[in-house]
Amino acid sequence: MKRLFILISILAISCNKDETGVQTDKNSINLVTGINFRQDIDGTVLKLGNPNVLVNNKFLLYPNPANESVYILAEENVTDVWFVSANPEKIYQEINFNNVLSTNLYNEQSIISNSNFSISGQTSNSFKMNIGTLAKGYYKVFVKIGGKLYWDNLYKYENQGSNEEQFSKINDFWK
Structure with missing residues (x-):
């Protein structure tokens, strides 16, 4: 009996998440596999990772971060507009998300129930949103245009430390 306990203990200690083979589903509403950094409308886009976004040239979200x-x-x-808290994972880096994602992938009720922040009843194609109350981290930003859902990934930072330090940490993560 003592040997069985020792064997189980050793097996439990030696296993970790990577060895279980469990991986976040590529269609998870809370998954960020990359991000497109952009300071303004006309600025250069810096792609980090393999962003699982569906923008289809329908909207632009900036600045990011x-x-x-x-x-x-x-x-x-x-x-x-809905902001859904998400987790960055360096998985699915070789997938062509253009072939996987579609406007009907997520249902609106699922987005609403996972949302940390939302704005309803907009009738504009250009507007500003104050996100200062959101926690630091990654978000999927969903927009509804013409009855269809599109989304981009956003990183929200706080004014702690320099912007260069924060950017370096993010950039190092996606390398």
């Missing part, structure tokens, strides 16, 4: 405010600029009117 953001601290207090973000802007949305769209071709058509945006009616709703």
Whole structure:
């Protein structure tokens, strides 16, 4: 009996998450596999990781990363916006998300129930949102345009430490 206990203890200690083969589903609403950094409308985009986003040239979210405010600029009117807290994982880096993601991948009720922040009833294609109350971290930002859902990944930072230090940490993570 004592040997069985020792064997079970050794097995339990030697296993870790990576060895279990459990991996976040590529369609998880809370998964961020990369991010597109952009300071303004016309700025250069810095792609880190393999962003699991579905923008389809329908909207632009900037600046990214953001601290207090973000802007949305769209071709058509945006009616709703949701920020869903997400976890960055360096998985699915070889997947072509253009072939996997679609506007009907997530249902609106699932987005609403996972949302940390939302704006409803918009009828504009250009607006500013104050996100200062959101916690530091990654978010999937969902927008509803023409009855369809699109999304981008956002990193929200706080004014602790220099922006260069924060960017270096993010950049190092996605290397």
